Structure formats: C-alpha cells, structure tokens
Amino acid sequence: MLGAALVAKKASELGLQVKPWVKTSLAPGSGVVTKYLLKSGLQKYFDQQGDLDETVASAIAENDIVAAAVLSGNRNFEGRVHPLTRANYLASPPLVVAYALAGTVDIDFDKEPIGTGKDGKSVVQSSVLPDMFKSTYESITKGNPTWNELSVPDSKLYSWDPNSTYIHDPPYFKGMTMDPPGAKRVKDAYCLLNFGDSITTDHISPAGSIHKDSPAANTFLSVGWIRKDFNSYGSRRGNDEVMARGTFANIRIVNKLLNGEVGPKTVHIPTGEKLYVFDAATRYKADGHDTIVLAGAEYGSxxxxxxxxxxxxxLGVKAVIAKSFERIHRSNLVGMGIVPLCFKAGEDADTLGLTGHERYTIDLPSSISEIKPGQDVTVTTDNGKSFTCTVRFDTEVELEYFNHGGILHYVIRNLSKQ
Structure with a gap:
C-alpha cells in the first residue's frame, strides 16, 4: 500500500492525474494501513476518488463496451468491482494506481512507464511502526464512543426496529412449528431462470452498488429516499427485503429465457411479460406457484x-437442476431447503429439448425415510417430457436438513430440546 501511495505521490508531483473516465476507490484491509498512510503523509494522494461519471456509465451500457477493472483484492468475477465491468484483472496495489493513471489496461509498463518512482524504503521504515499495530489491536475490544454509547436492552431477545433499513426481522421462522414439515414435493413449478454454464455466486448473490432502476432502488425511491442514501447490498445484508430484491440482479447475467439478452430480468411464463427477477418471483409466489432454476455446469462457483x-x-425457488454444482454452494442450497438435482451425464436442458417454458414436477418420495443420498428421481413436464436426475442430497445429515425445511430450522428445533 505504501508503494502504491508513492506511485500516486510521484504522479502528483509530475502533474499526472487519473483519467476522467476512470473510477477509483480505496478500502484498506486494516486500521493499521490507514494509520501508516496518515503517518507517512501519503493518504492525501489516495483521496481523489469518485463514482463513475453517468455519461461514461451510459456510454458503456448503450454501446456494450467491455469495461475493465484492475484491483488488488482477491476476486475478479465480472461485475465484482462495478456492475459495468466485464474484464477484471488482479494486480498489486502499485500497479492498480499505475493503470488508473494510464486509463487503459492495453499498456506495457516495461516499455511505457508512467512517471518514475522514488526509493520508498525510508518511508516504510519511518511509517510502519510496531506501536501502531500494538495500539490498534489493544483497543479492538474496547469499541469506540459511538458503539459504547449504544443503549443495550435488558431482554434476552433482540428488539427489532421496524424502521431500520439495515437490520430487518427475516421471515425464516414465520409459521414454524416444532415438528419438522417433512419432504415437500415440487409440483407444476415454473422455471424462473434458465442458465448456461459457469453461473457464479457473484451472479446470484446481491453485491455492489444498488442500481438506480433495480427493484431495491424502486423500493427506496417509493419512500422518498435519494440515490446517495441507497448505500450498497453489502452494507444492507442484514435486510432480507433488500437482499431478496438484489438476488439475480447482476446486470451481466445471461438468462436463456431472454434469448441471449443480458441483464437482471426474466420472462414471466404465464403472461410472457419481461420483468425483473424479483418481480416475476413475487408474482409466482402470490399466485401459489413453485419455481425452479435450470442451469449448466459449475453452478454456484x-x-x-x-x-x-x-x-x-x-424468492420461492424450490429446486435447481444443473449439470454440476460447486461443492460448497450445493451444500448451502440444501441448508436453505432448496433441492439440488443433477442431469445425467451427457444430458442438459438443451439436449433434452427443455426451453424453460415448461412446468416441472419432481417425483420425490413423500416420506423422508424413502429418500436416499444420491438416488435418482424422475422429472416430468406439462408438455409430456420426462427425464431422470440425481438428487444431490449427499449425506444423511443433509436429508435431515431437508426434512426440517433447512439448517436454520434444524438447529432451532434441536436447541429447543436441550
């Protein structure tokens, strides 16, 4: 980070600036980093940050431009840094600054250097001091004045604030009984989304900024908020209503129901309307219909x-039928009561002639005792198609989770017995 700050410092001294079409952001990984940047006097060279200019953002979207990001984090999925980025490259912090100054990733720094840096060794020695680490981590359990002044209720149960937009009482346990509900058959379900290969958790999970035209943004606008107060999905991960609206909201997601169109929408099969995924799912739930997701290989990587x-x-998804699953995501689906099924080898939605416009019934046994890990089941559609899938409940414990409606309910029921 100090090396990156030195690049920024030298560039400033040489009169170089970040190109106007570049968005920059800084998020130090620890409080110590902030301290030694301030101690060294280098923080000010990182302070010129801002969002992507609206005209640039519009030009990228309207012309289908492959915008690139260079980051020093540990994930480079498309849309990770900004919803409009499609090519994402990992680099060291100094290189991130250099690319921001260059304004392009199409550059060879061996032949086209941007400025010349000074030897930053003395700055490192005088700025990264042991007492900074000691003072920072000594106070980690002491909190801060704002945290310490919070009023703590006497109740053993959390007191939900109905006006909070950050922490919302989730619906996971609404209507929960002490007896497990058992296996639930998926019958005449509509296909909410039809994907190809390599749909990642960044495609599925709410992440990044809240797009101004998204269902989450529309909810905020309806109560009189202005855009600068939206914050991000990450900051509102304790609000299920926001996060549900951001699920499958990645603007780079490709859904076959849209015939190749890229974006966070789908087709509401009964009416043929093109809707945001959340809006379509809400309509299916209101009408009492289950939904499934069709996918290719490596779903949830x-x-x-x-x-x-x-x-x-x-959103009401009851099952995901895919060619294969990423290991941990498959387990997480089971934990949320969603049935993961795999097509047989050599088969997928395309080879079976499935378009996603069918309705799907999964012939799971009605009793959990009749379901075995890795067993085959028959899936039928309303237009007469039938095919075999393998149920990816891989252990007896996962069957118990499914029997209880998910791992959360399993844990609560078991705790109540103690």
Whole structure:
C-alpha cells in the first residue's frame, strides 16, 4: 500500500492525474494501513476518488463496451468491482494506481512507464511502526464512543426496529412449528431462470452498488429516499427485503429465457411479460406457484456466499437442476431447503429439448425415510417430457436438513430440546 501511495505521490508531483473516465476507490484491509498512510503523509494522494461519471456509465451500457477493472483484492468475477465491468484483472496495489493513471489496461509498463518512482524504503521504515499495530489491536475490544454509547436492552431477545433499513426481522421462522414439515414435493413449478454454464455466486448473490432502476432502488425511491442514501447490498445484508430484491440482479447475467439478452430480468411464463427477477418471483409466489432454476455446469462457483442460497429461497425457488454444482454452494442450497438435482451425464436442458417454458414436477418420495443420498428421481413436464436426475442430497445429515425445511430450522428445533 505504501508503494502504491508513492506511485500516486510521484504522479502528483509530475502533474499526472487519473483519467476522467476512470473510477477509483480505496478500502484498506486494516486500521493499521490507514494509520501508516496518515503517518507517512501519503493518504492525501489516495483521496481523489469518485463514482463513475453517468455519461461514461451510459456510454458503456448503450454501446456494450467491455469495461475493465484492475484491483488488488482477491476476486475478479465480472461485475465484482462495478456492475459495468466485464474484464477484471488482479494486480498489486502499485500497479492498480499505475493503470488508473494510464486509463487503459492495453499498456506495457516495461516499455511505457508512467512517471518514475522514488526509493520508498525510508518511508516504510519511518511509517510502519510496531506501536501502531500494538495500539490498534489493544483497543479492538474496547469499541469506540459511538458503539459504547449504544443503549443495550435488558431482554434476552433482540428488539427489532421496524424502521431500520439495515437490520430487518427475516421471515425464516414465520409459521414454524416444532415438528419438522417433512419432504415437500415440487409440483407444476415454473422455471424462473434458465442458465448456461459457469453461473457464479457473484451472479446470484446481491453485491455492489444498488442500481438506480433495480427493484431495491424502486423500493427506496417509493419512500422518498435519494440515490446517495441507497448505500450498497453489502452494507444492507442484514435486510432480507433488500437482499431478496438484489438476488439475480447482476446486470451481466445471461438468462436463456431472454434469448441471449443480458441483464437482471426474466420472462414471466404465464403472461410472457419481461420483468425483473424479483418481480416475476413475487408474482409466482402470490399466485401459489413453485419455481425452479435450470442451469449448466459449475453452478454456484466462486465464493461460498450465504446470500447466493438465501436469496433464491426467499424468492420461492424450490429446486435447481444443473449439470454440476460447486461443492460448497450445493451444500448451502440444501441448508436453505432448496433441492439440488443433477442431469445425467451427457444430458442438459438443451439436449433434452427443455426451453424453460415448461412446468416441472419432481417425483420425490413423500416420506423422508424413502429418500436416499444420491438416488435418482424422475422429472416430468406439462408438455409430456420426462427425464431422470440425481438428487444431490449427499449425506444423511443433509436429508435431515431437508426434512426440517433447512439448517436454520434444524438447529432451532434441536436447541429447543436441550
């Protein structure tokens, strides 16, 4: 980080600036980093940040431009840094600054250097001091004045604030009984989304900024908010209503029901309307219809994001039928009561002639005792198609989770017995 700050410092001294079509952001990984940037006097060279200019954002979207991001984080999925980025490259912090100054990733720094840096060794020695680490981590359990002044209720149960837009009472346990509901058959379900290969958890899970035209944004606008107060999905991960609206809201997602069109919408099969995924799912739920997701290989690859499973569950998705699953995401789906099924080898939605406009019935046994890990089941559609899938409940414990309606209900019922 100090090396990156030195690049920014030298560039400033040489009169170089970040190109106007570049968005920059800084998020130090620890409080110590902030301290030694301030101590060294280098923080000010990082302070020129801002969002992407609206005209640039519009030009990217309207002309289908492949916009690139360079980041020093540990994930480079498309849309991770900004919804409009499609090519994302990992680099060291100094290189991130250099690319921002260059304004392009199409550059060879061996032949086209941007400025010349000074030897930053003395700055490192004088700025990264042991006492900074000691003072920072000594106070980690002491909180801060704002935190310490919070009023703590005496109740053992959390007191939900109905006016909070950050922490909302989730619906996971609404109507829960002490007896497990048992296996539930998926009958005449509509296909909410039909995907190809390599749908990642970043495609599924709410992430990044809240787009101004999204269902989440529309909800905020309806209560009189202005856009600068939306914040991000990450900051509102404790609000199920926001996160449900952000599920499958990635603007780079490709849904076959839209015939190749890219974006966070789908087709509401009964009416043929093109709707945001959340709006279509809400309509299906209101009409009492189950939904499923069709997918290709490696469904759920990437980070094992909890909301990539919680979000679809809140949307009413009962099953995902895919060629293959990422290991942890498959387990997370089971934990949320969603049935993961795999097509047989050599088969997928395309080879079976499935368009996603059919209605699907999954012939799971009605009793959990009749379901075995890895067993085959028959899936039928309303237009006469029939095919075999493998149920990816891989262990007896996962069958118990499904029997209880999910891992959360399993845990609550078991705790209540203690």
């Amino acid at each position: 990437g980070s094992s994001r909890d909301w990539a499973a919680k979000g679809p569950m809140l």
